[in-house]
Amino acid sequence: MIIKVLTLFPEMFQGPLNVSIIKNAQEKGLLDIEYINIRDFTDSKHKKVDDYPYGGGAGMVMTPQPIFDCYESTIKTLHSSSKPRTIYCSPKGKTFHQEMAIEMAKEKELVFICGHYEGVDQRVIDELITDEISIGDFVLTGGELPVAVIIDTIARLIPGVLGQQESFQEESFYSGLLEYPHYTRPQNFRGLTVPSVLFSGNHKEIEKWRRKKSLEITLHRRPDLIEKAELTEEDKKNINAFKNHC
Numbered sequence: 001m002i003i004k005v006l007t008l009f010p011e012m013f014q015g016p017l018n019v020s021i022i023k024n025a026q027e028k029g030l031l032d033i034e035y036i037n038i039r040d041f042t043d044s045k046h047k048k049v050d051d052y053p054y055g056g057g058a059g060m061v062m063t064p065q066p067i068f069d070c071y072e073s074t075i076k077t078l079h080s081s082s083k084p085r086t087i088y089c090s091p092k093g094k095t096f097h098q099e100m101a102i103e104m105a106k107e108k109e110l111v112f113i114c115g116h117y118e119g120v121d122q123r124v125i126d127e128l129i130t131d132e133i134s135i136g137d138f139v140l141t142g143g144e145l146p147v148a149v150i151i152d153t154i155a156r157l158i159p160g161v162l163g164q165q166e167s168f169q170e171e172s173f174y175s176g177l178l179e180y181p182h183y184t185r186p187q188n189f190r191g192l193t194v195p196s197v198l199f200s201g202n203h204k205e206i207e208k209w210r211r212k213k214s215l216e217i218t219l220h221r222r223p224d225l226i227e228k229a230e231l232t233e234e235d236k237k238n239i240n241a242f243k244n245h246c
């Protein structure tokens, strides 16, 4: 997958997307991320990339010219003949969700435009953006962190990026439920022990325990997911048992 990130602050990505799994994915050639500095495309002699909002109000808005020129220059380097999927992050966007990541992970090329300050001139969104996405109901100083979150979520779904392909199949929002608790060595840490079923070697019992824990955690924290999940008869029995104990 080829990802182009248009931003005023490429250095912001050197931390989260240049270590561990995402770094390895790039080294293995599974992912190619390029950061293009929007400021390099301004025709302002003072290198301005933002201005005061028409109509007044607090903050600064990123001007359209550098972004349009940066975008048009960037898409010339892409292979797809059609307009690439171009994502802009803002609280006004559709709330990001694992299903969206699964769908985006099928793309060969993605372009991200990072707003900063109060955001970008609306004409950028109207003309260039295919997907306006929010990572939650709060306001950040820029779109770089949401873009890093989205890239991380998508990248780990690319075949070969995670060591064991099945490791994300069971994860939260894959089976429709929240994930079961994880434990690792030692069995006893400061008197805190691991549920014995997990080192029983009985995989059927382990799977039953994990499913039961997923149901219990989901029922308590995200009952809305229970309504949408595919449940077996045993699941339904367990849910009723949890409800009767509450």
Ligand SMILES: Nc1nonc1C(=O)N[C@@H]1CC[C@H](O)C1
Binding pocket: 089, 090, 091, 115, 116, 117, 118, 119, 120, 133, 134, 135, 136, 137, 138, 139, 140, 141, 142, 143, 146
């Ligand atoms: N919540 C969010 N989910 O995606 N993006 C945001 C977010 O707060 N964006 C900031 C708004 C103006 C600034 O430019 C960037």
